Amino acid sequence: MSGTEDEVEARRAATEARNRVRFEEEALGLSDQVYRVARRLVSSREEAEDLVQETYARAFRSWRSFTHGTNLRAWLLRILTNLNIDRGRRKQRTPDEQPLEESDYFLYNRLEQSTRDGNADEDRVVERLSQDDIVGALAGVPHDFRDVLVLVDIGDFTYQDAAQILDIPIGTVMSRLHRGRRILKRELADRATGDM
Amino acid sequence: MAGYQIDPCEKCEEVMQPYLDRVLSDAELREAEEHLAGCSSCAKRYRFEESLRQFVRKCCEEEMPPELKQKLAALRTPL
Numbered sequence: 001m002s003g004t005e006d007e008v009e010a011r012r013a014a015t016e017a018r019n020r021v022r023f024e025e026e027a028l029g030l031s032d033q034v035y036r037v038a039r040r041l042v043s044s045r046e047e048a049e050d051l052v053q054e055t056y057a058r059a060f061r062s063w064r065s066f067t068h069g070t071n072l073r074a075w076l077l078r079i080l081t082n083l084n085i086d087r088g089r090r091k092q093r094t095p096d097e098q099p100l101e102e103s104d105y106f107l108y109n110r111l112e113q114s115t116r117d118g119n120a121d122e123d124r125v126v127e128r129l130s131q132d133d134i135v136g137a138l139a140g141v142p143h144d145f146r147d148v149l150v151l152v153d154i155g156d157f158t159y160q161d162a163a164q165i166l167d168i169p170i171g172t173v174m175s176r177l178h179r180g181r182r183i184l185k186r187e188l189a190d191r192a193t194g195d196m
Numbered sequence: 197m198a199g200y201q202i203d204p205c206e207k208c209e210e211v212m213q214p215y216l217d218r219v220l221s222d223a224e225l226r227e228a229e230e231h232l233a234g235c236s237s238c239a240k241r242y243r244f245e246e247s248l249r250q251f252v253r254k255c256c257e258e259e260m261p262p263e264l265k266q267k268l269a270a271l272r273t274p275l
Contacts, residue, residue, distance in 0.1 A: 035258075103209060134255040135256070
């Protein structure tokens, strides 16, 4: 009977509307975290804002493809990183063309050498770096490495999440993360010790 | 002649990132901790790395502009 069919349809539509509202609220609740990651993936605040807006517009359009109960933050970041790649910002050097970075103790050694007191404690050594040094150095890390670095070290994603977001194997996440951190330290050493 | 042996500080440096990411195996973790307990030079470099990571995170905390929050809310499907 059409009356019953209408009722079924009305119930279905009401359930869908409720699910959509819940999805949108949950997604909006994560926007600060999404923005923080976006801000470090691209170079300007304007670009980050555009990217986040585009991400949410797409997320709200395709909310049905999100599986409730899975990681929504990772799902949003996957949209965001794909949009960022689509913007054709991959014209930098590829990982293989990167020069070999210094070792992991390199930055500490350089900072320690540049202080008069060779026994300065490690907290004081970190104080030699400024926020500008960090932000500038991070921007100097090539995209492929920076994407992983930002997701794991700033966005707090696991290796596994980062692998899914970027659609790369977990081993690649680990190697890019390790090299990315070393490149970051090399950049920091250049800035902090004035050897540009 | 004695066989080639890896410098323990060099080995410790190699495992610093996985150590701080807590992904070392139990055996590797024990080995690193034993070395760190007796080597102040490596220990302070590990502590530096930890405080560096915290500092990087802190430096990247940036509030989302309130206008952006409003723009995102406006993208919601009208009821």
